[in-house]
Amino acid sequence: MEPISSNKCFGGWHKRYSHQSSVLNCTMEFAVYLPPVVSEGKSVPVVYWLSGLTCTDENFMQKAGAQRIAAELGVALVAPDTSPRGEGVADDADGAYDLGLGAGFYVNATAEPWARHYQMYDYVVKELPELIEQYFPVTQQRAISGHSMGGHGALTVALQNAGRYSSVTAFSPISNPVDCPWGKKAFSAYLGSDEKLWQEYDASVLMAKGGDVPALVDQGDADNFLREQLKPEALQKAADKSGYPLELRLQPGYDHSYYFIASFIEEHLRFHARHW
Numbered sequence: 596m597e598p599i600s601s602n603k604c605f606g607g608w609h610k611r612y613s614h615q616s617s618v619l620n621c622t623m624e625f626a627v628y629l630p631p632v633v634s635e636g637k638s639v640p641v642v643y644w645l646s647g648l649t650c651t652d653e654n655f656m657q658k659a660g661a662q663r664i665a666a667e668l669g670v671a672l673v674a675p676d677t678s679p680r681g682e683g684v685a686d687d688a689d690g691a692y693d694l695g696l697g698a699g700f701y702v703n704a705t706a707e708p709w710a711r712h713y714q715m716y717d718y719v720v721k722e723l724p725e726l727i728e729q730y731f732p733v734t735q736q737r738a739i740s741g742h743s744m745g746g747h748g749a750l751t752v753a754l755q756n757a758g759r760y761s762s763v764t765a766f767s768p769i770s771n772p773v774d775c776p777w778g779k780k781a782f783s784a785y786l787g788s789d790e791k792l793w794q795e796y797d798a799s800v801l802m803a804k805g806g807d808v809p810a811l812v813d814q815g816d817a818d819n820f821l822r823e824q825l826k827p828e829a830l831q832k833a834a835d836k837s838g839y840p841l842e843l844r845l846q847p848g849y850d851h852s853y854y855f856i857a858s859f860i861e862e863h864l865r866f867h868a869r870h871w
């Protein structure tokens with residue numbers, strides 16, 4: 596692990612690192628925020644943040660203002676990148692923003708040319724937490740959050756790994772990727788034509804089967820992607836069917852941006868802190 600930068604922030608430290616990922620077969624960068632109590636020798640729980648299309652680890656850390664409340668709550672924040680990176684990593688032939696680099700969709704790709712590097716599900720669920728738990732003063736308490744493509748990632752990761760996460764929250768998640776243009780495009784590329792496999796990565800399909808990881812989802816009603824891509828009504832329907840503990844809130848006037856995330860991130864972190 597190589598340090599890239601270190602900045603004091605609300606009494607704690609925001610740090611960036613690069614490391615060689617064996618799961619993704621490339622060099623990856625990630626960010627970690629360590630709250631002030633860490634300097635007193637205390638270990639802290641971790642909230643993992645998964646970002647959306649076009650993002651790196653930096654969007655959330657620079658725009659959401661989450662460090663202030665993480666410092667108060669005594670929680671670490673970890674933000675991975677949104678896809679494998681570097682020379683030799685496949686990208687969309689037209690450089691589209693919604694496939695390839697910056698658009699890993701938190702799945703394990705099975706189709707070519709993606710399978711060699713695009714294993715973001717295993718990276719987020721296994722390799723990155725193992726690294727964090729080995730090198731940083733953190734407990735085994737984990738929660739997960741994300742935005743848009745990362746909201747889809749957070750929900751599917753929590754739903755598939757109930758014992759590993761104590762709570763999950765999402766902003767504007769892609770709630771039913773098997774039934775929207777972003778999801779269909781990414782899943783047909785990364786997973787091929789076997790739609791049964793797609794369903795393993797669909798939050799609405801998974802939530803309809805039930806579960807008990809507490810979930811909070813915020814969605815702005817002025818979000819341009821709401822109707823065509825995000826479809827929170829599918830998630831609500833799934834939760835109603837299975838009796839899943841989902842709190843879904845439609846927030847009037849908010850759009851898809853980090854201004855929305857910055858407005859509610861405090862409530863999301865407090866939600867996680869209530870469920871350690």
Ligand SMILES: N[C@@H](CCC(=O)N[C@@H](CS)C(=O)NCC(=O)O)C(=O)O
Pocket residue numbers: 646647648649650654658692742743744851852853
């Ligand atoms: N319309 C955008 C779609 C990408 C987008 O809205 N990305 C969201 C996540 S889905 C984001 O967080 N962008 C980066 C940022 O706002 O910092 C584009 O064409 O680039």
